[in-house]
Amino acid sequence: MINVNSKTLLEVRDLHATVGGAEILKGVDLTVKSGEIHAIMGLNGSGKSTLAKVLAGHPSYEVTRGTLLFDGHDLSALAPEDRARAGVFLAFQYPVEIPGVANNQFLRLAYNTVRGQRGEEELDPLEFDDFVREKMKLLKMNPDFLDRSVNEGFSGGEKKRNEILQMALLEPRLALLDETDSGLDIDALRIVANGVNQLSNKDNALILVTHYQRLLDYIVPDYVHVMEAGRIIRTSGKELALALEKHGYDWIHADDQMTEARP
Amino acid sequence: MSTAIWDDYLEKLIESWKKETQPFRTVSYLNRLRTNALNRVESLRLPTIRDEEWRFTDISSLRNTPFPRASTISLLSLDSQKNTFLNEPVCRLVFVDGQYIPELSSLVDDDSVTVCRLSGLANTCASKAERHLGQLADFQDSVFVALNTALMHDGVCIVIPANVSATIPVHVLYVTSGKEEVAAYPRCLLVAESGAEVTIVEEYVALREGASLTNAVTEIYIGESARVNHIRVQREAPQAFHIANNATFVAKAARYDSVSFAFGARISRFDQKITLAGEGAECQIDGLALIAGRQLADTHTFIDHANPHCGSRQLHKCIVDESAHGVFSGKIMVRPHSQQTDAKQLNHNLLLSEKARMDTKPQLEIFADDVKCAHGATVGQLDKESLFYLQSRGLAEEAARNLLTYAFGGEIINRVVVASLRQRLEEYILARTRIS
Ligand SMILES: Nc1ncnc2c1ncn2[C@@H]1O[C@H](COP(=O)(O)OP(=O)(O)O)[C@@H](O)[C@H]1O
Ligand SMILES: [Mg+2]
Numbered sequence: 237m238i239n240v241n242s243k244t245l246l247e248v249r250d251l252h253a254t255v256g257g258a259e260i261l262k263g264v265d266l267t268v269k270s271g272e273i274h275a276i277m278g279l280n281g282s283g284k285s286t287l288a289k290v291l292a293g294h295p296s297y298e299v300t301r302g303t304l305l306f307d308g309h310d311l312s313a314l315a316p317e318d319r320a321r322a323g324v325f326l327a328f329q330y331p332v333e334i335p336g337v338a339n340n341q342f343l344r345l346a347y348n349t350v351r352g353q354r355g356e357e358e359l360d361p362l363e364f365d366d367f368v369r370e371k372m373k374l375l376k377m378n379p380d381f382l383d384r385s386v387n388e389g390f391s392g393g394e395k396k397r398n399e400i401l402q403m404a405l406l407e408p409r410l411a412l413l414d415e416t417d418s419g420l421d422i423d424a425l426r427i428v429a430n431g432v433n434q435l436s437n438k439d440n441a442l443i444l445v446t447h448y449q450r451l452l453d454y455i456v457p458d459y460v461h462v463m464e465a466g467r468i469i470r471t472s473g474k475e476l477a478l479a480l481e482k483h484g485y486d487w488i489h490a491d492d493q494m495t496e497a498r499p
Numbered sequence: 500m501s502t503a504i505w506d507d508y509l510e511k512l513i514e515s516w517k518k519e520t521q522p523f524r525t526v527s528y529l530n531r532l533r534t535n536a537l538n539r540v541e542s543l544r545l546p547t548i549r550d551e552e553w554r555f556t557d558i559s560s561l562r563n564t565p566f567p568r569a570s571t572i573s574l575l576s577l578d579s580q581k582n583t584f585l586n587e588p589v590c591r592l593v594f595v596d597g598q599y600i601p602e603l604s605s606l607v608d609d610d611s612v613t614v615c616r617l618s619g620l621a622n623t624c625a626s627k628a629e630r631h632l633g634q635l636a637d638f639q640d641s642v643f644v645a646l647n648t649a650l651m652h653d654g655v656c657i658v659i660p661a662n663v664s665a666t667i668p669v670h671v672l673y674v675t676s677g678k679e680e681v682a683a684y685p686r687c688l689l690v691a692e693s694g695a696e697v698t699i700v701e702e703y704v705a706l707r708e709g710a711s712l713t714n715a716v717t718e719i720y721i722g723e724s725a726r727v728n729h730i731r732v733q734r735e736a737p738q739a740f741h742i743a744n745n746a747t748f749v750a751k752a753a754r755y756d757s758v759s760f761a762f763g764a765r766i767s768r769f770d771q772k773i774t775l776a777g778e779g780a781e782c783q784i785d786g787l788a789l790i791a792g793r794q795l796a797d798t799h800t801f802i803d804h805a806n807p808h809c810g811s812r813q814l815h816k817c818i819v820d821e822s823a824h825g826v827f828s829g830k831i832m833v834r835p836h837s838q839q840t841d842a843k844q845l846n847h848n849l850l851l852s853e854k855a856r857m858d859t860k861p862q863l864e865i866f867a868d869d870v871k872c873a874h875g876a877t878v879g880q881l882d883k884e885s886l887f888y889l890q891s892r893g894l895a896e897e898a899a900r901n902l903l904t905y906a907f908g909g910e911i912i913n914r915v916v917v918a919s920l921r922q923r924l925e926e927y928i929l930a931r932t933r934i935s
C-alpha cells in the first residue's frame with residue numbers, strides 16, 4: 237500500500253557490486269517505503285539474486301560504488317547477522333541444507349537472537365515449541381519438519397515454506413523473497429502467499445523476486461521493476477507484470493515510450 | 500645411530516621395570532607371555548618418522564621423560580560428576596595409573612558379567628584368558644604392544660557367558676592421577692562367548708593436568724553370533740602421551756560396533772585392528788577426533804576381511820583447530836578367498852584454522868574379485884554458504900561456526916547407544932566448540 241507519508245525503509249542509490257572480480261550490479265536504484273510491496277522481475281542472470289545477497293550481506297559480494305541505506309543507516313557496514321537483527325530478511329532462492337542441525341534448534345536460535353535483540357523475551361525449548369507450532373499451522377506445515385535437519389532432504393516446496401516460517405518467526409521490517417514461488421504447486425503457492433499477506437502491514441515492506449504473474453495475483457504489488465544487466469531499467473505499477481507476461485521482456489525495448497511511475 | 504639411542508632407551512626402561520615387577524604367582528602362562536614379550540622388545544626399537552606407519556607422528560619427545568611406574572597407588576576419591584561421562588548404573592572397573600583397583604570398582608551382582616584379575620585368575624577365567632590374552636594383540640611387530648605385554652603388572656579379564664546379555668554396560672575407567680610424571684601400562688581382555696551381548700565403555704581421564712604416558716592394550720574376543728558394542732573416550736591431560744592398541748576378533752556371524760573419541764593428550768596414537776574371522780562377521784567402527792592447541796591425534800585402523808560374506812562400515816571424522824594436527828590411516832584388507840565382501844570407509848575432516856593440519860591415508864588392499872568396496876576422504880573448512888545462511892538469520896559468526904562444528908561432530912556422537920553418555924558427549928563438544 238502506497239502512502240506518501242510513510243518513511244523510507246530501503247534506499248539503494250547507484251549500487252555497484254562485484255563477485256569474484258566480475259561486476260554484476262551496475263547502478264541499481266530502488267526506494268522502498270514502509271507498507272509497500274515491490275516486485276522485481278527480469279531474465280535469468282540479470283542480477284536479482286545478486287541484489288538480494290548484497291542486501292543480506294553475503295561476504296563474497298563487494299559493494300564497489302553507491303549507497304545502501306536501511307532506515308537511514310548504512311547497511312553495507314553491517315555484518316549479515318546485524319542486518320538480520322535490524323530487520324532485514326532474505327528468503328533464499330536456494331535455501332541451504334545443514335545436516336546435523338535440527339530445524340527446531342536452528343529456528344529457536346534465530347528467533348532468540350533476532351527477537352532478543354529487540355528486547356523481547358527469549359523462549360526456552362518448550363515455550364518455543366508451542367510458539368513455532370502455531371506459526372507452522374499458518375503455513376500448513378507438518379510439525380515433523382521441526383525434528384529434521386535444517387532443509388536436509390526437504391523438497392523444493394518444503395524448503396520454501398521453511399523460509400517463510402522463518403520470516404513469520406523473525407517478523408522482519410524488510411523481507412526480500414527470492415523466487416519463493418518457484419517450485420511451489422498451486423495449493424502451496426496459495427498457502428504461502430496467504431501467510432505472507434498476513435505478515436504484511438503498514439510498518440513493514442516486501443520485495444518479491446519472481447518470474448510469474450500467478451504469485452502477484454495473490455500478493456498484489458504496488459510497484460513492478462524490471463531488472464536487466466545489473467540495473468533496474470523500468471518501474472511501473474502492477475499492470476507492468478501483466479504486460480510482461482503477455483509480451484515478454486523484449487517488448488520493453490520495443491516500447492521505449494512507456495512512462496515510468498517513479499524514476 | 501638413532502637405533503642405538505632407541506635401544507638404549509628401551510634397555511633402561513626394561514632394566515628399571517625388571518627390578519620392581521613381581522612375577523605372577525599363580526599363573527605360569529602369564530609369566531611365559533611376559534618373558535616372550537620381553538625377549539621381543541629387545542629386538543625392537545621405538546618407531547621414528549622414518550617408519551611408514553609413524554610418518555606423521557613424531558614421538559621422539561617421549562624419551563625426554565623417563566616415565567617410571569607410579570610408586571604408590573593411592574585410593575582416590577572419584578567425583579562421578581566430573582571424572583566420568585557415565586553416571587548410570589554400570590559394572591565399573593577402575594584402573595589408577597595403569598593398575599586395577601578393586602576397591603574403586605563396582606561389579607554387578609548377577610551372573611551376566613564375570614570379572615577377574617590377571618594376577619589372580621579364578622579357574623573359570625583362567626582358561627579363557629589363557630586362550631586369548633596376547634593372542635589378539637600381536638606383539639611381534641609393535642614395540643608398544645610388546646612393552647605393554649612385557650611390563651604387564653596386572654589387568655582384568657571380563658567374560659560374558661554364552662547366550663547371555665549383560666544387564667548393564669561394562670565401564671572400564673582408566674584414571675591418570677597426575678601426581679607424578681608416571682607411565683601406565685593397563686591391560687584388558689573382554690571375551691563375549693558365542694551368542695553373548697555386551698556394551699563396553701572404555702574411558703581415559705586425568706584427575707589433573709601434567710605429563711604422563713599411557714600405553715594401553717585392549718583385546719576383545721567376540722564369539723559366534725555374539726555382539727559387542729564398544730565406546731571409547733580418551734580425555735587425557737593436555738600434556739599427556741597416549742598410546743593404545745585395540746585388537747578385536749569377530750567370529751562367524753558376530754558383530755562389533757565401535758565408536759571412539761579422541762579429545763585429550765598432547766600426542767595420541769590409537770591403533771585399532773579388527774579381524775573379521777568368520778563368515779558373516781560384521782563391524783562398524785566410527786571415530787571422532789576433536790583437537791586444538793598443539794595436539795596431535797593419530798588414528799590407525801586396520802580391518803581384515805579374512806573371510807567371505809563379511810561387512811564393514813567406517814566413518815572417521817577429525818575436527819582440527821588452531822595448530823593441531825590430525826592423522827588418519829585406514830587400511831582395509833580383503834583376503835583372496837573373501838568373496839562377497841562389502842566394505843565402506845569414509846573419512847571427513849574439518850580444519851578450523853589456517854595452521855591446522857590433517858594427513859589422511861585411506862588404503863584398500865583387495866585380493867578377491869567379487870567384492871563391493873568403497874572409500875573416500877575429504878579435508879575442508881566450514882561451508883561458507885551454510886555460515887552465511889545462519890548469519891542471515893541473526894546468528895553471530897562465531898555462534899554459526901560453533902553450531903556447524905558441533906553438527907559435524909554430532910553425527911558421530913549420535914552413534915553412541917548409551918543415552919547418558921551421548922548426552923555428556925554432546926555437552927562436552929558444545930563446550931569445546933564454544934571455546935575454540
Ligand atoms: N560467484 C559468482 N561468480 C561469478 N559470477 C557470478 C557469481 N554468482 C553469480 N554470478 C553471475 O552474476 C549474474 C547474475 O546472477 P544472479 O544474480 O543469480 O541472477 P538472477 O537471480 O537474476 O537470475 C549471472 O550472470 C551469474 O552467472
Ligand atoms: Mg536468482
